[in-house]
Amino acid sequence: MVEANLGAQTMTIHVKFFASLKEQMGCDGASVEIGEVASAADVWLSASGGQPMPPNTLVAINMEYVDPNQAVQDGDEVAFFPPVTGG
Amino acid sequence: MRISVQSEPLAPWGLLAEYEQQLNARHHGKHGACASFVGTMRDFNEGDAVQGMFLEHYPGMTEKALQQLAEEAQAEYGLLDVLLVHRVGELRPGEPIVLVAVWSAHRKAAFEACRSLMEDLKRRAPFWKREQLPDGHRWVEKNTTGY
Numbered sequence: 001m002v003e004a005n006l007g008a009q010t011m012t013i014h015v016k017f018f019a020s021l022k023e024q025m026g027c028d029g030a031s032v033e034i035g036e037v038a039s040a041a042d043v044w045l046s047a048s049g050g051q052p053m054p055p056n057t058l059v060a061i062n063m064e065y066v067d068p069n070q071a072v073q074d075g076d077e078v079a080f081f082p083p084v085t086g087g
Numbered sequence: 088m089r090i091s092v093q094s095e096p097l098a099p100w101g102l103l104a105e106y107e108q109q110l111n112a113r114h115h116g117k118h119g120a121c122a123s124f125v126g127t128m129r130d131f132n133e134g135d136a137v138q139g140m141f142l143e144h145y146p147g148m149t150e151k152a153l154q155q156l157a158e159e160a161q162a163e164y165g166l167l168d169v170l171l172v173h174r175v176g177e178l179r180p181g182e183p184i185v186l187v188a189v190w191s192a193h194r195k196a197a198f199e200a201c202r203s204l205m206e207d208l209k210r211r212a213p214f215w216k217r218e219q220l221p222d223g224h225r226w227v228e229k230n231t232t233g234y
Contacts, residue, residue: 019143019215020226058213063148065211079145085227086142086173086214087126087185087205 009036011074015047018081021057034072041068043078056083088161090153092144094176096127099125099186106170110190118167120197123188124205130180132218132227136142139219140178152212156204164200166191171204173214206233 002085016029025048032046045051049076059068072078090104103123110118130137157169170188178184187205191197209230216227 016145018145018213020215023226044223060145060148060213063145063151081145081213082215082226083229084209084211084213085216085230086144086212087209087230 002003010034011036011038011072011076013038013043013072014075014077015043016038016077016079018079021054021080024054037065037070040066040072040078043072044080045070047080053080054082057081088157090150090169090171092146092149092153092173092175094174095175097172097174097183099123099172099183102172102186103170103188106188110168114167114190117192118190119192120194121188122189122194122201123186124198124201125183126185126205128178128180128184135218135220137180137218137220139180139225141217141219142175142184143215143217144173144175145213149175149213149222151192153208156207156211160189160200160207161205164189164191164196164203166200168194171208173208173212175214179186180229202233209233 010033013032013034015032017025022028030047034043034046040061044053058081059066061070061076128140153171157171161169166189169188172186174184187201189197189200217224
């Protein structure tokens with residue numbers, strides 16, 4: 001987890017949940033305020049109220065797959081979803 | 088290249104015929120092979136009767152991912168054209184879910200690209216299936232490998 005630089009400026013991150021994660025979280029997303037330095041995993045913790053991220057969760061920032069440790073930027077859209085099952 | 092996601096029923100053979108006609112006008116005499124795949128909803132999965140399905144997607148990212156996959160396949164196999172249409176929303180058994188069609192100069196590239204594109208779609212395109220069973224619903228947890 002990247003340590004949040006509390007007291008400094010915060011970022012607004014737009015969070016989205018899909019499929020079973022949406023049901024589990026009880027909503028399809030939210031906007032969260034987070035410290036100036038944060039990763040997608042930090043965004044998960046903030047948006048989920050500290051719940052552990054389920055294994056196999058996929059993460060996308062601005063609609064591109066990323067590693068959960070990828071840093072986020074102010075205004076980013078960060079999505080969390082289970083393994084994909086299309087086709 | 089045409090990539091789309093639609094909530095209305097998918098009629099793959101009509102779409103394929105229509106696209107082939109347009110393609111002939113553009114690349115007349117250039118392609119020697121077309122390979123296509125149509126995936127259809129089953130009424131059974133993992134030993135259970137499945138009455139219906141809801142296919143969720145991530146508007147924006149899904150289309151972007153499909154476009155990337157099609158462009159990668161086009162570059163890797165030297166395809167002349169790609170048609171990729173995927174259904175979302177409420178489906179009933181027997182309804183088509185996905186159409187993948189590729190055109191190339193020779194059959195090897197068409198066969199291989201069609202399969203590869205379909206497998207990549209299964210692994211990377213953000214869609215999620217929720218099955219309606221007689222006693223409730225469940226999310227499909229993972230796709231089986233096609234190889």
